[in-house]
Amino acid sequence: MRIDYYKFSNERLSIFRDLITEWDSLKSGRVWKIEPHNIRFHLGESITDLKIPCIVGSEDEKVIVNAITDILLLLKKRLDSEQDTDRQKEDGSYIPATIKTELIERTYRTDIFPSNSIEKVVAENILLTAPVVDSGIIKCWLGKDGSGRQLINKIRLVITKSINEEIELMGGERTSYVTLLALINALVRSKEVLKKIKVRKIGYEKLELAVSFSMFFLFNAVISAVGEELKQKTLSSIDINGIIKLLKSSLSPHSFISTNSSVLEYDTNPYIISKDISDIIAPIYEKIAPSSRDISDASDLIAEEIKGNPSLLCSLIGIYRQNRLRHLIAEYLFQYDAPGIEVHPLLAEIYQNRRMLHSAFSDKRFRKELYERLGDIKTRFKRDTRRTEYIDRIQTFISTSYKTKFLDWLLHRTEMNPDYIVSIAVSGFIAYKMDEHVDKFVRVMRGLIVDRRGELPEKERLYEYQRGRLYRFSSDERQILNILTSTNEGLLFIDMKDFTRKTLKVKEASMADFMKGNFYIPILEAARKYGASGGISPVCKGVKIENFLGDAVIFSGGVANLLSLAADIRRLMRLYKDKLIKRFADIFDHSQKVPETEIDAGLFISYGTEAEKITINNDYWGAVKVSIGEKINEAARGTARNHVIKTKMDMLLEKARDERKRTDIACPFKVFVDKTYSFIPFSETGDRIYDMVLHKNPETFLSLKSLSAINDIYNTGEAITETALKAYMAETKTTRSSFKKDIMVSQLDTDIQDRFFFPSEKLELWFSIDTSDKIDTLKIFSKRGTIVFKGFEEAMPTTVYEVIDDSLEFFNMLVSRHFNKWYSEIKRL
Template identity: 25%
Template sequence: MKTVGYADERLELMGRLRKSAQGRTLADMLRLDAKALRFHLGTSLADLRVPVHVDGSVQSALHAAVRDLFFLLALRHRAALRQNEYDRLILLDGFDPRAVRQTSFNPPSSARSENVRNAFLEAPELHPALDGGLLASWLSSGRPGRVLAGTLNALLRRAQEESAGREPAEPTTWIVLLAVRSLSQQVLGTLREFPISGPAGRLMHGAVAAGLLLALRLAMREAGVRDSPSGAFCEAAAAALPWVGGLRSLWGSGFAGYGVSFVEAPARIDHHLHRIAQGGTPEEVAADVAAELVGSKDAMRKAARHVALARLRSDLLVLVRMVELSRAPPFSVEGLSLAQLYAAPGALERVLAAPAARKEMYEKARVTAKAATTDAARDAIEAAGALAKEWKEDGAGAGVSQENVVKTWATAVAALAADAALDGAVDQAQAQLIHRHGTESEGGIETQHEAGKLYLIGLDERPILMKRVRAPQMGHLFCDMKDFTKRTAFLKETVVADFLSREFYGPILTAAARHARGAAHLADKGGIYLNNLLGDAVSFSGDVVALLQLAEDIRSALGSYARRLDSEGSREAVAKATAALEEKFNERRHQLADEMKTAREAQRQGKPDPLSGEEAGPRLRSLEAELRRLEDERERDIALATGEKLEAGIFISFGAAPEVATFEDHIFGQIKVSIAEKINESARGTARNAGVRARVDAILASER
C-alpha cells in the first residue's frame, strides 16, 4: 500500500533539513537568525525576539473559515451526530443547511489549476470525512474557505516580495507562517465552543485540521513558497499537528496523512520522537519499529488491524472515484453507498465488526465485479471484497501480508515521529515571536509599525515591516534635588514628602504646564511632556527651546523660595529659636569634648576611663559616635526652625525621542516607562551641572 503524499513529503523534508543542518539540531537550524532580520529585539542570540502582530482581519478570516468548515462537516455527516447536538448547531450564526454540495471525490471540472486539483485529490486522503464536494463548498467564491486561502496567498506573496533582493535574504515568509501557526490555539478554542463531543467530535476536529492544512498548503504552492530561500523552513511550519491540537490529540482524530489513521498511540512514540530530535533518522526509527513488531504478537496484531483498515479504505477510495466517473458499477452494503462507507464516521468500522455485513460486502463485490467492463474496475472491486472476506474479529492479517504490515506500519510511525520532531523544533522558533497587542507602548500598533519596529501581518496593502526612519530628535531635561538622602535622614519621610510637593514638584509641574500642548507620546512634535517623576527628580522631553525656558522657570521658582526663606528667617522668633538650639547643643558638645579628652588621656596611659570605669578605647569610640549623632540632630532641628534652601541640578541633552513602554500588572496597575539614551545622559549631567555652569559663565565673561 502506498502512503499518501503528506507522509512522503515530511520524510523527504526531514532529509533535506538534515543535509543542510551540518551537524546542528533541528531546533537550532530553524531558529531565526538575527543577522538576516531587518528588525528584532534582544541583547543576545539567546533572547532574540521578533515583535509581530496578526491583524484582526486575518484572525477573523481564520475564525470564519473554521466555523464554516465545521458546519459543512456537520451537515455532511449529520447521521453521526446526536439529535440534540444538531439542534444546537442550527441555532448558531452562520449555520446554513443548504450550503453543502453533493458528495464527490474527484476534482470539479472548474478546478483547472494543478495546485487546486491536487488539493481536491489530497482532501479525502488526509481525512476520509473531507470529500471533494464538501471542500468545493468551502472554497467556492465568497465562502470563508476561499477568503482564508486568498488571505494566506496574499500574505505569502507580499512576504516574498519584501525579502527579494536582500543579502542575506530575510525569512519574511517564515516569520509570517510562524505568526499564522501561532493562531492554532485560537482555532482549538473555536472548536471547543461547538456542542459535539465524543468520537464524532474528535473526527470532525481532525477533519477541520486537515482542511486548514490543505488551505495552507494550497496557498504556499500558489505563492511558490517552496522555491524561496526559506522554502524548507516554511514547509516545516505547514504541518497537521498544530491544528489537530498536538500529538496527544491525533489519536482517534481520523487524520490519515501518515498512511494509517492512528486510533491509539503507537508503542514508544515519545522515544522515537526524542531520538529523531536528537539527531536520529526516520530510517533508524522505522527499523526499530519493525523489530518491535516482529518480537511482539500483540504489537503485530494492533499494527495489522490499522494497516488492513487503511488498505481497505484506500481501495474503497479508488473504487469510489471510478464509480463517480462511471468507470465501475456501484454497490451498497447495509444501505450504505460506497461513498458513505468510505467517508461516514465509523461506517466502515461498523460493517467490518459485523460478520453478516462483511459477508454481504463480499457477496455484492463478487457479483458487481462480474458486471465491470474494465480490468481496473474489476480489480478494485475484487480487492475490496477480498479484504472484507478475510477480515477477522481482531482485524489481524486481513488480506495483508506480514511483510506489508511491518513496512507500512514502520513507515507510518517513522513519518509521525519525524513530523512531531519537526513540530517541536518549529515550536521553539515560534517562541521567538512576541505578539504585540497595542498596549505595550504609547501610540499602539500603528505607531510601532510606522516606525519599522513591528512585523504587521494584515490584509492592507502595505509592507509587513516598514523601513525604519530616523527617530525624531528632541531635548531631554532632567532636574534633581541635591542632598535628598541627607534631607530625608534629617527631616524624615513625611516632612520631606510634604516639602517636595509644595516647593519642588508643584512649582516645576506648574511651570511645565505652560509649555505642554496636551500631546501624548510624539502625537504632536511641539511642547514638552513628562517622562518620569522620581523621588527627588523629574524628567521631561520635547521641544528644546521650551525645555530651556522651563529650566529658567525652575531656577526662578527655586530662587523665589530661597528669597522667601531669607525674608522669613530675619524674624526675631526664628532668631531666638536658633539661639536656644545652639545653646542647648553647645552645652552638650562641651560636655562630650571634656569626656573625650579624659578618655584619650586614659588611653595614652593604658588605664581605664576614670569617669565610666570602662576600657578607654571602646569608651572613646562610643563618645565619638554620640558626638556625630548630636551634630546630625543639631542640623535637623536648625533646618526645621529656619527652613533650608533648595539646590537643584538641571541638565538638558538633545537626541532621539524616548521609547515609551507601557504594561499592565494585576497588582500595580498600568505602568509607563520612558527609555532613551539621552534621558540617561541628562540624568548623569546634573552631577556636573555646577561645573558646566561655571565654565559657560567664564566663557561668556571672556567674550564680553
C-alpha cells in the same frame, strides 16, 4: 485511482533532510530562530527580550475569520438536526449561516474539483485526514464565492509579496518567515469562533482538529504553489527552494492546534500513524535517536529494532491491517461516491469511525453483511469494470485479512511485506516527531511577533507604520515595512536620591502630601510651558512626560526645551530643599552633614533614538503605557552617585585647603567623572589588610589582584551628553551663538584660582548666548569626562558636560572676569 497515503510524511522527511544535516542542528533549533540582527525593525537587543511589532491587514484578517466561521457553519448544517438548531436558538448559541453557495449532498468524490488545481490538492488532503469534512462541504468552501477560496487568494498574495520583499533585501531578512508566523498567529486568534459555534455531533477537540487540518493543508498548498510560480518567474540568486522549505518546515499540523489534543487523536491524521503505533515506536526512538548521525540513520536503526522483535512487529502489522482497509475504501469513495447507493454511507462511516473499522475485522456478522452489500454494487455496475476492480480489492481484503494466516498471506504480497510496513510506520513517526520538535521552536518565535491591533488605536498604528516601526502583513500593494525613519529626541531624567530612604523615617502620608504640593505639582506646572505647543524654539520638540516614579521623573522632547525646563527645576529644587529641611528639620538637618545622605537632585540629559511607546491592555489594569529606550536608561544611569568618586574629590579638596591654608576654598562643580577600581584579594592576604592600613605596609596592597578599572559618575548637579549638547546647538543655531574655549586653570583670573579647587589642570568650556547678547541668556557647559555606563559596554564612551548653575559664584566670576573678552575675540573672527 491510487492514492499515495504516505506522500506527506515522505515530503516532510525530505524537507528536514535538506534543512538538517545532523541531529545537533535539530536540537538547537537554530534553523528556525530569529536573531535581532536579521530583523530590520525590532524591540529588544537580544533573543530573550526580542519583540517584532506588527499587524495583519484588516481585510486579510477578516477573510481568515470568515473562512473558519464558514467551514464550521457548513459542518453544523451537514451534521446538526433541526432540533439541535432549535435548542441553540433557545440558549442563544445559534449563529445564522451567511453562506450563499448551496451545500450539495454529502459525497467523497474528488473529481468535482478541477484537475491539477490547488482546490483539488487541498480537498484530497482534507478528505484523507479530516473525513468529517466531506467533498460537498469543501466544494462549497473552496468554490468561486467561498471564503476558503478567498483565503487561498489572500494568503497567496501575502506570501508572494513577502518573498519578493525578501529577495529585494538579498537575504538580509527572512521576511517571508516572519510573515508566516504572523499569519499563523492571526489564524489561531481567529479560532476563538470555535467556542461560539457548537456542532453537537462532534466534540470540541475533534472539531478543532478537523478545522486545524483543513487550514494547514490550505496554507501548505498555497506555499507550494507560490514556490512553483516564483521559481519560474524569478531571476535571482536567492534560493527560492530554500525559502519554501523553511516555510513548509515551520508550518505543520501542530501549528494551529491550541488545545492539548494530540494530532494523533485522529487515526486519519496526516502522518497515517495511530496513537497505538506511536506508543510502539516512541520508546525505541527515544533510545536510538540521540546517538544517531542523522534522520536516515535513525530510521534504519529503529526499523531494525522493530523487525528484531516479533511481538512489536505483529502489533504493527495488526494496526496496518486496519489502515489498509481504510485506504482501500478511500480509493473507492474518492472516485465513485454518490447519493442513492446504500452501502456508501456505511463505507464512509467505516472510513472515519475507528469502532466501525474494528468491527470489520472482529464482527463476523458485520463483515459478512459488508461483503454482500459490496457484491450488490458489483451486480448493479457490472459493466463498470474499473469500479468492480476496486470493490474486488475491498472484498478480497476483508475476506482474508481477518484469518489467522493473515501474516502468511501478507508475506506473499511484495507491496505489503513487513519491511514495507515497518518502513512507512517509522517514516510517519519520525516525521511526526520532527514536526512536534520544530513546532516548539516555532511557537517561541511566534511569541516574538507582537500584534499591535489590540494594543494601539488605528491612528497610532498608522503613525507607527509610517515611521517604519510596525510590520504590516497584507495582500495589498503597501510595503510590509516602511523604510525606517529614525526620530531623535532628548531625555531629561531627574532623581531625588535621598527620598526613598527618608520616606521611611517620616509618616508616608505626610511626606506624600508634601511632595505632591512642593515637588510633583510645581514640576508639572513648570513643564507645561514647554509642552507640545510651547517651548523656546520653533524647531524644537515640545516636552512630554514619560514617567513619574517616586522621587524620579522623566521628560522627553527637544534639548533646548529640556535645558530650560532643567533650569526651572533647579530653581524649584532650591526652594523645595529649604522647605523640606525646615519642615522635617529633625530628620534632615544631620543628614546633610553625612556622606551619602545629601538631599540634592541629579539631572541628566541624553539624546538619541526616540523611545518606544508600548500600550499594554489588560482586563484588570486597563491600558498601561510603557516607554522603552536605551537613552532613557542612559539618562537614568547619568544621575548615579558613586560615593567613592565623591570621597576622592573631598579628599583632594581637603588637601588643597591644607596646602593653601584656606578653609573657604570650594570645588565649582557638582558633576564628577573619574576612575574607580575593584580588587580581588588572595585568600591569604585577607588577614593582612589590617596590617597594611595600620603600618602603611605597601606589600599587601601590591599582592592584590586588580579586577577592573572603570569610569563612573557622581551627579548632584545637571549633566548633559556631548551628543545632546550638539543637538542643542543645532536646534538653536538661528537664535543663539555658541563657541568653545579651552583654557588652562593657570590662565584663569587669580581670584578664580584662589577661590576654587579644580580637579584637572585644563578646562574645556562651551558658551551659548542669545543673539541679543543678553547675559541672562548665557549658558556655560564644562566637560567633566567620558564614561561607559553599565549595560552600554559595547557602545562608544559617553562624553559628559556639566551645565554650570547660573546661580553659583563660579558662573558669575567666569562671566565678570573672562566672558566678554572671549566673546569679543570670537566675534572678530
